[in-house]
Amino acid sequence: MKLKELEGHLGSLDQFSNPKIELEQYPTGPHIASRMLFTAENSFGDVSNKVVADFGCGCGTLGIAAALLSAEHVFGIDIDPESLEIASLNAEELELDIDFIQSNVLDLVWRGPIVDTVIMNPPFGTRKKGADLDFLSVALKVASQAVYSLHKTSTRDHVKRSALRDFNARSAEVICELRYDVPKLYKFHKKKEVDIAVDLWRFVPASHQSRSI
């Protein structure tokens, strides 16, 4: 599938009808989501024929992108039932089979090395400090192949240090810097729209042999 076609499909998805600020619900735009998954597939081979998990999937954009790029099995995990309902309808609309699970990403217990790749647009931690790194810590335990994640560019050094030193990642590389459009979703937003700089990261987890879960 071509990048433009992927972006087109993602642009047709329904997004949050009543976003919840305590969960930092911001939609992952089709521009960013398509580039994220397209790179994962075409530069690294981490999507097609793989088992992919979308952590904090919201309305399902990243997981759906993975399924469109021929992931064999996709999990979408989110704590919010309303988002999952929209995600489920979005997947159905495109005739994609995705297994959604309602859970706090941080509480779920995974048996065995079943998941190859984790993709996520985690809460950036503006409401709950460190939320993105909490997600990353779990993702690096669950994935056996790679983790793709977005983090604010302003936290780049901290993210790298945490991944390598605290979460035992074998590598942590910024693939590109993107502009993340934050539309005026919430009342406390004063400007109509702002964009913030975010990094698209690729992390490689420690091999399973050398890991103690």
Add this chain to the structure above:
Amino acid sequence: MRLLTHNMLSSNIRGVVNGFPLRIEVGKVVEKNVEMNGDFLKNMFVKIDWKAFVEASQSMGYTELPEEADLSMLDSDEFLNRFHHALLELHLEEGALVCPETGRRFPVSKGIPNMLLHEDEV
């Protein structure tokens, strides 16, 4: 929810030691055809807990899987077809997953298991 998902989910209640596998209570099972991918199945075979997988498929009403399986069986198309069907085509649409240790039910509605914990279970 597919049985592949079931095979990796455990009860995550605080204090539970043996939370795997979750028992399946069936309300409704649906079947959706998907194309078979032999290489994927061979790759998944070594990652699956076979005993839990066979029990889960039986509770979903599918009894065509052998109790024991080894790598040599992956050469058989008939075996691959059955493995494929049970792993990826059966969906638990309505029902529940039950913690084997405490009996706590995690409801499954519209295919989505609700694994959210109560405050005193975290």
